[in-house]
Amino acid sequence: MEELFELRTHIEKGRYAEALVLLGEMEEMSREDKINKIESFLDILLIHLIKQHAEKRTTRSLNTSVYNALRQIEKINKKRKSGGYYLNADELNASVEESYRASLKYASLEAFGGAFDETELARMVDESQIKKEALELILKNQS
Numbered sequence: 001m002e003e004l005f006e007l008r009t010h011i012e013k014g015r016y017a018e019a020l021v022l023l024g025e026m027e028e029m030s031r032e033d034k035i036n037k038i039e040s041f042l043d044i045l046l047i048h049l050i051k052q053h054a055e056k057r058t059t060r061s062l063n064t065s066v067y068n069a070l071r072q073i074e075k076i077n078k079k080r081k082s083g084g085y086y087l088n089a090d091e092l093n094a095s096v097e098e099s100y101r102a103s104l105k106y107a108s109l110e111a112f113g114g115a116f117d118e119t120e121l122a123r124m125v126d127e128s129q130i131k132k133e134a135l136e137l138i139l140k141n142q143s
Contacts, residue, residue: 003029034086037076039095045069045134046096046103051111053125070141077142085142092138096131 003026010019048065052058077085077092087095101118104127108118116124 031086034076035095038073038087039099041069041072041076042092042095042099042134042138043103043106045073045137046099046130047107047110049130049134050104050107050121050125053130054107054111054116054121066137070137073138074141089135089139093131093135096134100127100131 003022007019007022007026010016010022045066048062048069052062052066077087079085104122105118108114108116108121111121
């Protein structure tokens with residue numbers, strides 16, 4: 001809200017160059033917020049995919065969580081007015097790569113009741129397959 005007040009002040013005082021700089025900063029803040037939200041749901045997606053692969057089973061709860069994460073990623077990533085997406089396929093892939101290790105750590109707390117640490121859990125799953133599946137599910141859901 002402080003930024004909006006500052007923007008209004010710049011416009012009222014005719015300081016359009018400063019207003020445009022502030023608008024650029026606000027756009028970047030908004031984009032970063034969208035990306036952070038997308039990555040939060042990506043973490044949830046990866047945690048549950050890792051758990052499914054490790055335990056070699058699924059549940060309605062896991063399926064619902066995967067579906068919800070995909071729905072939220074799609075909803076947040078889609079630009080409403082201009083069309084397109086905040087993160088393209090390459091950027092989504094990079095986010096999957098970045099998020100995997102942290103997701104593995106959290107999945108180790110859930111899978112098998114937390115009986116295995118992240119290193120042990122990592123040996124039970126195919127990392128590249130899970131990353132590939134996550135990206136494919138996201139992109140399929142966006143079509």
